[in-house]
Amino acid sequence: MSEKCIIRDVKNYVGQTVTIGCWVNNKRSSGKIQFLQLRDGSGYIQGVVVKNEVSEEIWDNAKSLTQESSLYVTGIVREDERSKFGYELTVTGVEIIQVTQDYPITPKEHGIDYLMDHRHLWLRAPRQRAILVIRAEIIRAIQQFFDERGFKLVDPPVLTPSSCEGTTNLFHTKYFDEDAYLTQSGQLYMEAAAMALGRVYSFGPTFRAEKSKTRRHLIEFWMIEPEMAFVDHEENLRVQEQFVAHIVQSVLTNCKSELEVLERDITKLEKCIAPFPRITYDEAVKFLQDNGHEFTWGEDFGAPHETAIAESFDTPVFITHYPTEIKAFYMKPDPNRPEVVMCADMIAPEGYGEIIGGSQRIDDPVLMEQRFKEHELSDEAYQWYMDLRKYGTVPHSGFGLGLERTVAWICGLDHVRETIAFPRMLYRLYP
């Protein structure tokens, strides 16, 4: 009798016979021996079929297997130091489920458009699997970080009547007879939740109809948005640096083999330990001007600017105190210098750009009222948000981490399109 198991667990069955549901990743043959490279999602293992040791039927079954054929393989688990997976299967049975014909993705090189059209199959490639495993580990580490510190998970709505991050990239839809938007950020709702539960975080999809086609932008991306009552700008930064260091260290500990598949230079990640350096917007502007960039105080940084600034550091760096003019309506001005706000963007190393945007929020009802007028935001849609300043207002702060940019950085990817199973991008809705 054989035990059914998954490849991840074969280490518990050395010397025993197991049956594994799997696909053929690749195959080699030397006439009298066939080497089946098998995968089941949980891992990879080599199945060895020896002609003299199996029936003709099993030998022929194994021979008929093509790339991505599906089967139940039965065999004896052997420890094998030469194998990169540590274990091997001496095959005693091959039960074919389907022999695959003409699999569209071969080990040869394909263009990116072709791969994106076949994203549903491309996911099976070892590299894509490694990325998705690391993404799942990052999500686990995120939830662990907040759960262990008493933050409560709250889910803000996806359909909203108003904007959080300006109106230029709102994703419009109809809500029966009303106009509605897919959420750009759950922040405003998380502020309400923080007034009820103290420390909260959200984890959900957000949408921006960005007309920019860059390697950092998706139309649909996932954001983690903590919001904390009685927390100021300074404490907000401390939470952020501990949070990001925790994510990176968790991946280094728990995803060694996946980082190897991606050939990630982990010495760069190992340096990601809190505290992170901080520079003000003013200092960043001076740095850019001193290093040959044309840049005027009051402008927002573009990707090349962020990269130039980040290059001076091994860890992520905070840029703090941006001009009030270029930041969102809800950010609290510095009391000593109201032309800048108590905010920070966290810029990842190695050119991956902004991964976090955050700030202390305006808590004064009079100033908030004034901002609404300046930004021409309708009183009606934001009345509930004003209530938060009317009934027991308190200092509070929060931030948003972009999951896909974080995955791209930790995995060392050129483009965010590989960081999510089915990316939504400008001009691409399929598959």
Ligand code: 4AD
């Ligand atoms: O800086 P952003 O716009 O900040 C907010 O939305 C705040 N309301 C968050 C908060 O304080 N609760 O976005 C936060 C992060 C960015 O730093 C970036 O990592 C990511 O979200 N992001 C995107 N990621 C992929 N594609 C896009 N189009 C993104 N836009 C923002």
Ligand code: MG
């Ligand atoms: Mg931002």
